[in-house]
Amino acid sequence: MRQSGNSYVWRINNVDQGTTTDLATAITNCIGTGNREVHILTGGTLSGTIFLRPGLTFYGHNNTFTSGHGGNGFHIEGSGPISMYDFTLNNYGGGMGIRTSRAGDLTFQNITVKGGGIGIRIDxxxxxxxxxxxxxxxxxxxxxxxxxxxxxxxxxxxxxxxxxxxxxxxxxxxxxxxxxxxxxxxxxxxxxxxxxxxxxxxxxxxxxxxxxxxxxxxxxxxxxxxxxxxxxxxxxxxxxxxxxxxxxxxxxxxxxxxxxxxxxxxxxxxxxxxxxxxxxxxxxNVSTTCNGLEGTYQIRNRGTSLYLDGMGRTTNGADCGQWANTSHVNSQWEVISRDGYYQLRNVGSGLFIDGMGRTSNGSVAGQWANTTHVNSQWSIEVYSGDYVRIQNRGTGLFLDGMGYTTNGSVAGQWANTTHANAQWLLVPILKSASISAENVDVEVSEIAMFPNPVVSSLTIAIPGDYEQVAVQVFDISGKTVLSTVVSGGESELDLSMFTPGIYLVNISGDEWSVNQKIIKK
The missing domain is CATH 2.160.20 (Pectate Lyase C-like)
Known part of the structure; x- marks a missing residue:
C-alpha cells in the first residue's frame, strides 16, 4: 500500500485495486482475509482499529501510524500465525497498541508503541x-x-x-x-x-x-x-x-x-x-550496591591495543585471549557485581575470566563456568584517566596484556605494576541496541537484512558501490557458521540448512561494521 497525493492506493499481486482517503480502510483492504504478505509504504492517522487476519505478515517499513480513536490500534481474536515488523504506533486514543487473543505463532519485531494503555497484550x-x-x-x-x-x-x-x-x-x-x-x-x-x-x-x-x-x-x-x-x-x-x-x-x-x-x-x-x-x-545472590560499572563492555589493553576475547572457547580452564577490534560477541564481556568484586562473563561463551589460582608473573588468565570462587572475582579500580587495573581476588595478580600484539595471543597476569600492559579501557556496548555500528556513514547505516525471521534465504541489501564486503554469521555460542564476501546491491544467503534459532550477522567494510540479530525458523 502506498500514498498518492491525499489518497492511499492498495494493490494485490502488483495490481492496483482502489484508492481511499482513509488509511485504515486502505490497510484493511490490503490485509483482506489474511494469508498474505503486506507492505505498508506510508504512515498516517488510523481512523479505527486494524483487524489482523491469520497468515498475515505485516511490514511497516519504519513508518509511523497515529491512533486517536479510542480503540485498540491492531487487534485479532482467533488463530495465527501473525508476524509484524518495523513501525511506530502513536497510540493516543487510550486503547491497547496491539491486542491478540487465542492466537499463537506470533512474531513482533522492531515495533515502538507510544501512549495509550497496554503496549502489546497477548493472551x-x-x-x-x-x-x-x-x-x-x-x-x-x-x-x-x-x-x-x-x-x-x-x-x-x-x-x-x-x-x-x-x-x-x-x-x-x-x-x-x-x-x-x-x-x-x-x-x-x-x-x-x-x-x-x-x-x-x-x-x-x-x-x-x-x-x-x-x-x-x-x-x-x-x-x-x-x-x-x-x-x-x-x-x-x-x-x-x-x-x-x-x-x-x-x-x-x-x-x-x-x-x-x-x-x-x-x-x-x-x-x-x-x-x-x-x-x-x-x-x-546480588550486591546491595550498584556503583555504575555493571554492564556490557569491550575491554581494550592500553599497551597492546588488543581486546580481551573469549576466543569461542567453552571448556573450563580454556585460555583467555586477545584480538584486534571486532564486533564479535567473543569480544564482549558482562561486568557483574559479586560480593563486592566483579565477575567478567563472556557474551559469546558464557564463561568467566578466572585467575586459575596461578600466582606467577606471566601466568595465563583462564576461563571457567559460573562459580563463586575468589579466582573468578576481580576488583576494577581507576588508575589513570579512563584506564583501570583489574586485579584478581584469589591470586592478587593483575590482568595484563603481556605486550602481545598478535591476534589470538593469551591474556596474562602480573604482580603490581604501573606498566601500560596492566591498564585497560572499558568500552561500553549499548545494552538495548539491536544494531551497532562504528564509523558508519549514511549509506552503510541503511543496510537492510530481510526477511527476519528467515525460513530459507536471507537478503542483504547494501546501498552504494561497495566491493569486497565481508559477511559472517555466528550462532548463539559465537561459532562462525557462514563466511562470505558480497558487493553492493542485493545478495542472498542460503540459510535453509541452519538449525532454527538466533544468529548474529556481521557485515563489515574497511572502516565500518554493522551487526544484527536474526531468527532462523
Missing amino acids: SHPSRPYEEGRWVSNVEVINCTFEDNGSHGLETYGVDGFYADGIVARNLGGCGVLLNKTINGTIGTVDAYRCSYGAGYAGLRLANSCSNVVIDMLYANECGRGFFVLSGSNNIQLKNCKITNCVDQWGTGRGIWLENTVNSRVEAGCCDSGVTVTGSGSYA
Whole structure:
C-alpha cells in the first residue's frame, strides 16, 4: 500500500485495486482475509482499529501510524500465525497498541508503541485466560520499545513457549514486562525506566503461576519494584541484573521481591533498592550496591591495543585471549557485581575470566563456568584517566596484556605494576541496541537484512558501490557458521540448512561494521 497525493492506493499481486482517503480502510483492504504478505509504504492517522487476519505478515517499513480513536490500534481474536515488523504506533486514543487473543505463532519485531494503555497484550482468551487448558504458544517479541503507556508495556497471559529480547520500557504506569501464567519462556534483555515508580508494579513482573522462565539481564531504574515474582510461580531464573532507585507505594525499597516462590533465583548483579526473598529453593545472590560499572563492555589493553576475547572457547580452564577490534560477541564481556568484586562473563561463551589460582608473573588468565570462587572475582579500580587495573581476588595478580600484539595471543597476569600492559579501557556496548555500528556513514547505516525471521534465504541489501564486503554469521555460542564476501546491491544467503534459532550477522567494510540479530525458523 502506498500514498498518492491525499489518497492511499492498495494493490494485490502488483495490481492496483482502489484508492481511499482513509488509511485504515486502505490497510484493511490490503490485509483482506489474511494469508498474505503486506507492505505498508506510508504512515498516517488510523481512523479505527486494524483487524489482523491469520497468515498475515505485516511490514511497516519504519513508518509511523497515529491512533486517536479510542480503540485498540491492531487487534485479532482467533488463530495465527501473525508476524509484524518495523513501525511506530502513536497510540493516543487510550486503547491497547496491539491486542491478540487465542492466537499463537506470533512474531513482533522492531515495533515502538507510544501512549495509550497496554503496549502489546497477548493472551489465550479475551476474558478468561486464567482458566485451565487455555494456552497459546510460539510467541516472539524482539527489539520492541514502549513509551508513556498508561499501563504495561508488554503483557502476556496464558502463553506456553515464549521468547523476548531487546525490550525497552520508558515512563509507564504499569510494568515494563508483565508475564501472567506464562511458561517455558526465555528473555534476553529488559531495560525498564520509570515503570510504576512509587506504585506496586515492576520493571519485570511474573504472576499467576509462571514457570520455567529464564531471563538473561534486567536493567530497572526508578521503578515501583525492579524484579517481582509472586506466589504460585516457580523455576524462575534471572541470571543478572542492575536494579537501582526503585520505590513502591509504601515508600519501601523492594528492588527484588520473590514472594513465596519455589526454586526462583537471581544469580548475580546488584540491587540498591532492597531485597526480599521467601520460598523454598529461592534466593537472590546480588550486591546491595550498584556503583555504575555493571554492564556490557569491550575491554581494550592500553599497551597492546588488543581486546580481551573469549576466543569461542567453552571448556573450563580454556585460555583467555586477545584480538584486534571486532564486533564479535567473543569480544564482549558482562561486568557483574559479586560480593563486592566483579565477575567478567563472556557474551559469546558464557564463561568467566578466572585467575586459575596461578600466582606467577606471566601466568595465563583462564576461563571457567559460573562459580563463586575468589579466582573468578576481580576488583576494577581507576588508575589513570579512563584506564583501570583489574586485579584478581584469589591470586592478587593483575590482568595484563603481556605486550602481545598478535591476534589470538593469551591474556596474562602480573604482580603490581604501573606498566601500560596492566591498564585497560572499558568500552561500553549499548545494552538495548539491536544494531551497532562504528564509523558508519549514511549509506552503510541503511543496510537492510530481510526477511527476519528467515525460513530459507536471507537478503542483504547494501546501498552504494561497495566491493569486497565481508559477511559472517555466528550462532548463539559465537561459532562462525557462514563466511562470505558480497558487493553492493542485493545478495542472498542460503540459510535453509541452519538449525532454527538466533544468529548474529556481521557485515563489515574497511572502516565500518554493522551487526544484527536474526531468527532462523
